[in-house]
Amino acid sequence: xxxxxMAAGDIPTPHIEYGRLAPVLIVLGAACVGVxxxxxxxxxxxxxxxxxxxxxxxxxxxxxxxxxxxGDQPHHVAAMGAVGVDGPTLFIQGTIxxxxxxxxxxxxxxxxxxxxFTAQASTVPGSPEERESLVAGLVQTEIYPLVLFAVGGMLxxxxxxxxxxxFVALEVMSLPLYLLCGLARRRRLLSQEAAVKYFLLxxxxxxxxxxxxxxxxxxxxxxxxxxxxxxxxxxxxxxPLLLAGVALLSVGLLFKMGAAPFQAWKPDVxxxxxxxxxxxxxxxxxxxxxxxxxxxxxxxxxxxRWDWRPMMWAVAILTMLVGAIVAITQTDVKRMLAYSSIxxxxxxxxxxxxxxxxxLSSTLFYLAAYGFTTVGAFAVITMVRDAGGEAGHLSxxxxxxxxxxxxxxxxxxxLLAFAGIPLTxxxxxxxxVFQAAMAGGAMPLVIVGxxxxxxxxxxxxxxxxxxFFSEPLADxxxxxxxxxxxxxxxxxxxxxLVLGVIPAPALHLAQSAANQLFVR
Amino acid sequence: xxxxxxxLSAILFTIGGxxxxxxxxxxxxxxxxxxxxxxxxxxxxxxxxxxxSLDGQIIAFFVMVVAAAEVVVGLAIIMTIFRSRKSSSVxxxxxxxx
Numbered sequence: 279x280x281x282x283x284m285a286a287g288d289i290p291t292p293h294i295e296y297g298r299l300a301p302v303l304i305v306l307g308a309a310c311v312g313v314x315x316x317x318x319x320x321x322x323x324x325x326x327x328x329x330x331x332x333x334x335x336x337x338x339x340x341x342x343x344x345x346x347x348x349g350d351q352p353h354h355v356a357a358m359g360a361v362g363v364d365g366p367t368l369f370i371q372g373t374i375x376x377x378x379x380x381x382x383x384x385x386x387x388x389x390x391x392x393x394x395f396t397a398q399a400s401t402v403p404g405s406p407e408e409r410e411s412l413v414a415g416l417v418q419t420e421i422y423p424l425v426l427f428a429v430g431g432m433l434x435x436x437x438x439x440x441x442x443x444x445f446v447a448l449e450v451m452s453l454p455l456y457l458l459c460g461l462a463r464r465r466r467l468l469s470q471e472a473a474v475k476y477f478l479l480x481x482x483x484x485x486x487x488x489x490x491x492x493x494x495x496x497x498x499x500x501x502x503x504x505x506x507x508x509x510x511x512x513x514x515x516x517x518p519l520l521l522a523g524v525a526l527l528s529v530g531l532l533f534k535m536g537a538a539p540f541q542a543w544k545p546d547v548x549x550x551x552x553x554x555x556x557x558x559x560x561x562x563x564x565x566x567x568x569x570x571x572x573x574x575x576x577x578x579x580x581x582x583r584w585d586w587r588p589m590m591w592a593v594a595i596l597t598m599l600v601g602a603i604v605a606i607t608q609t610d611v612k613r614m615l616a617y618s619s620i621x622x623x624x625x626x627x628x629x630x631x632x633x634x635x636x637x638l639s640s641t642l643f644y645l646a647a648y649g650f651t652t653v654g655a656f657a658v659i660t661m662v663r664d665a666g667g668e669a670g671h672l673s674x675x676x677x678x679x680x681x682x683x684x685x686x687x688x689x690x691x692x693l694l695a696f697a698g699i700p701l702t703x704x705x706x707x708x709x710x711v712f713q714a715a716m717a718g719g720a721m722p723l724v725i726v727g728x729x730x731x732x733x734x735x736x737x738x739x740x741x742x743x744x745x746f747f748s749e750p751l752a753d754x755x756x757x758x759x760x761x762x763x764x765x766x767x768x769x770x771x772x773x774x775l776v777l778g779v780i781p782a783p784a785l786h787l788a789q790s791a792a793n794q795l796f797v798r
Numbered sequence: 799x800x801x802x803x804x805x806l807s808a809i810l811f812t813i814g815g816x817x818x819x820x821x822x823x824x825x826x827x828x829x830x831x832x833x834x835x836x837x838x839x840x841x842x843x844x845x846x847x848x849x850x851s852l853d854g855q856i857i858a859f860f861v862m863v864v865a866a867a868e869v870v871v872g873l874a875i876i877m878t879i880f881r882s883r884k885s886s887s888v889x890x891x892x893x894x895x896x
Contacts, residue, residue, distance in 0.1 A: 403882050442857050449864045453871045460875055470879045471891040477875050478827055478888065481868055482818050485834035488861065489811055492841040492854075496804075499849040501857065546894040 295356040298346065298363045301339040301371055302437075306430040308335025312423030328422035329386045335426060336382065339433075340375040343368055353797050355439060359502065362439045362573070362798075365791035369642050370436045370569040377561040377649045378429045380766045384554035384657055385425060389760030391667075393417040394554045394660070395461045396469075403466040418461060424454040425558065432562050436569025439577070439797070441491040441501040441527070444570060448487065448534065451566060452480050455559060462552040464667035472550025479533070479543045487530025493523030494578075503578035504798040515582045524579060524586060531574060535567035537593050537627060538600040541620045545608075548616035553668060556612060557656035557766075560619050561649035568626050568645055572638065575630060577796045583633050590631050595726045598624030602730040606737045610670050611659055614737065615652075618696050621734055622648055628727055629711035632718035639792035640710035643785055647695075647703035647777050654770020655692040657763050658685060662755050669755035672741065677750030682757045686745045688771050693738040695774045698731050703777030710785065803844040810837035824876045824886045828869075835865045 296303065308331050315327045346352055347368045354363045387394060395418050398411040431451025438444035460473030495501050497519040498509035510520065533540040548556045579586060601621025608614040626648075629641035662669050662678065662685065669675065679686035695702035708731065712724045777784050810833055817830030839858040846854025880886045 399878065442860060446860060446864060449867065453867060456871055456875060460878060467882060468893050470875075470882060471893055473875045474824060474879050474888070474891055475894070477872055478818075478824065478831070481828070481831045481872065482815075482834075485811075485814070485831055485838065488835065488838045489841065491857075492807075492838050492845065495842060495854060495857070496845040496848070499845075499851060500853065550894055 292358045294358075295354070295363075298354060298356040299361060301343045301346070301375070302361075302430055302433045304339040304342065305335055305375075305426055305433060308332060308338075309423045309426035309430060311335075312426060316420055316423065324419040325388075325417060328419045329382075332382055332386075332422045332426055333379070336375055336379045336429070340372060340379070343372045343375060347372070347791075351794070353794050355797055359504075360440050360443045361434065361437045362796060363437065364797040365794055366572065366638060366642060366796055367437045367569070369788060369791035370565060370645070371433050373642075373646045373649060374429065374432050374562045374565050377565065377653055378425070378432075378558065380650075380653045380657075380769055381554065381558035381561065382425070383762040383766040384557055384653075384660055385421065387554065387660065387760060387762050388417075389762070390660065390663060390758045391463065394463060394552045395421050395458075396463050396466060399461050403470075421458060421461065424458055425555075428452075428454040428458070428558075429562065432566035435566045436573055438570070438573070439503055441494065441503070441578075444574075445484070445488055445491060448484060448530075448570075451563065452484070452534075455555075455563065456480060458555050459547055459551040461555075462550070465550075468550040469552065470550075472547045475550075476543055476547045483530050483533035483540065486526045486533075490523045490526030490528070490530060493519050493526060497523060503574065506578045507581055507798070510579070510581045515585055520582075521585070524582065525589075527574065528586070528589070531567070531571050532593060535564060535571060535623050535626075536620050537623050538597040538620065539593075541597065541600060541623075544620055545613045545616040548619070549610055549613045549670075553612065553656055553660045557653045560615070560652045560656065564619065564623065564652075565645045565649055568623075568630070568641065571627075571630055572641060573796055576633065576638065577798055580633060587631060590627060591720070591723060594624050594627035594631060594723060596624075597621070597627060598726055598730040599733075602733040605734065608737070609672050611672055611675065611741075612656075612670060614672070614741075615655060615659075615696075618734065618738075619652070621730060622696070624730070625708060625711055625727055628715040628720065628723045631720055631723065632711075632714040634714065634718055635789075635792055635795065636714035636717055637711075638795065639785070639788040640707070640714040642792060643777075643781075643788040644707035644711050646784065646788070647707040647774070650770050650773040650777075651692050651695045651703060652770075654767050654774065655689065655696070657766040657770065658689045658692065661685060661757050661759065661763055661767070663758045664755045672744065674751065674755050675741065676744050676748040677754065679746035680750050681754065685757050688767055690742045690745065691771060692774065693741055695778070697735040697738040699735075701775075701778045703774045703781070706778055706781040706785070800844045800848045803840060807837045807840040807844065810834075810840065822887050822889055824879070824888050827888060828872050828876065832865060832869070835861060 397416040401408040434447035456477040462469035498506040536544040605617035695704035698704040698708040814830045814834035842854040
């Protein structure tokens with residue numbers, strides 16, 4: 279046992295590259311400004327100021343990310359090696375920022391009703407206080423800084439080069455999301471239930487993530503991913519500490535991306551949360567979580583891949599099948615898309631398992647393509663409304679195509695993209711990950727992937743048939759049109775189409791981003 | 799010697815994990831999660847002693863801060879659902895299923 283001696287002067291001042299960390303710092307800084315606005319600005323001005331601060335913050339961060347990407351060949355570490363600034367990370371961060379901007383259009387929407395979020399979260403549903411807050415037209419503008427904090431955490435999560443930074447980023451991204459889930463304006467009991475479930479399960483899984491980190495620290499003497507990789511090649515990969523650590527860490531990571539057997543939270547949370555927030559979670563959180571999975575398995579555990587591959591094979595197969603099969607019986611449109619998101623998590627894992635450059639670049643492309651389609655689809659869901667809010671039950675969507683052909687047609691297009699029909703981005707993305715998986719020798723995975731795509735196509739097409747070939751309901755839902763939501767839908771549809779018809783530029787971008795792999 | 803602390807940490811983690819799975823009250827479930835986090839802290843500190851480095855002890859501080867933040871958010875959420883349902887049992891929150 280070595281005694282620890284440390285004099286006060288021995289700790290060097292950390293060197294922090296502010297320029298390279300700027301996108302994250304801008305978003306977190308904008309969130310802090312948002313908190314100040316909440317404290318200092320009069321109530322009437324808060325909405326405008328908060329939206330301005332959020333949009334300016336996200337746009338500035340995105341511009342800086344682009345500048346970092348085209349400046350020099352990005353392959354650096356920052357903050358004493360704790361954060362990696364490299365091609366794949368910048369691609370993921372840029373994707374998260376654009377998708378967050380699109381979701382912000384839905385979150386800031388107030389054409390349908392005062393806000394998609396509750397007027398006052400502290401009031402009990404159905405109480406006189408709640409009615410008063412609704413009549414007074416209150417809006418909970420705290421949601422904007424919360425969203426920005428969550429996006430800040432999402433930006434750090436895939437960039438974290440050591441497991442401690444990754445854990446802190448995980449919590450910075452999750453804690454605001456737990457709160458936001460419980461703040462829906464309508465169906466508040468469902469929303470609060472979703473928040474409790476998400477919170478308890480999320481905290482449970484982060485405890486696993488952390489215990490895994492402790493085991494790997496015990497094995498390697500460091501939580502830095504590169505040093506864990508070095509320790510694995512030096513000491514061999516059959517230490518019980520190492521294997522236990524990898525297993526526990528994977529539980530935490532796979533929970534965040536909603537892979538089976540850790541998928542149980544996803545349908546409940548996606549259904550209960552406000553739809554604008556579901557759009558953010560289904561796109562940005564998934565991108566960030568898969569980014570984190572990629573970094574851990576490509577940098578830290580790459581030399582151990584023969585040991586974790588069988589486990590990940592099983593997880594990927596289970597995820598694809600569970601997502602596709604259980605989705606068939608769903609009657610709520612958000613819940614159905616949640617199961618579809620689980621299945622897509624499985625397709626993404628086939629790209630992760632390939633552990634080669636093609637696997638990385640195809641996963642990046644898939645993430646971007648899927649994110650745009652998802653935000654677009656959830657944006658359509660916010661537009662189709664009943665007297666009681668959004669028309670969640672699928673039976674309410676019957677015959678929508680006859681009354682609102684444009685909206686129903688766009689939704690059908692998104693569903694076809696989820697199913698992976700050619701000329702949509704979904705086809706290109708699936709083709710790319712399956713090709714990479716085949717090159718990596720995972721033929722059985724590809725077969726399961728194609729089979730579960732076929733199963734999934736059934737329930738997507740069922741919705742399309744329901745919308746276009748059944749008689750419209752007499753008291754059917756109306757389509758509430760607004761410029762902001764329509765912009766989100768249009769951008770989603772445009773990108774889905776462009777990535778499907780001329781995918782070469784985006785594929786090339788993903789390839790050049792993945793060219794040098796992750797920095798160590 | 800540090801091996802004993804690791805065994806204790808594993809025992810605490812397991813108790814916490816089992817508690818999350820079998821207890822019904824949301825507050826108790828949450829307490830069990832906190833127990834798991836503290837078990838992790840014990841493991842970090844023991845490993846730091848074993849490796850003769852300070853990293854593990856510093857990580858324990860980060861974990862404490864994160865756990866404190868989690869308490870704030872968690873109790874807020876549990877309070878909200880308790881006020882609307884007059885119950886903090888996780889079995890009663892059953893509107894969302896299948």
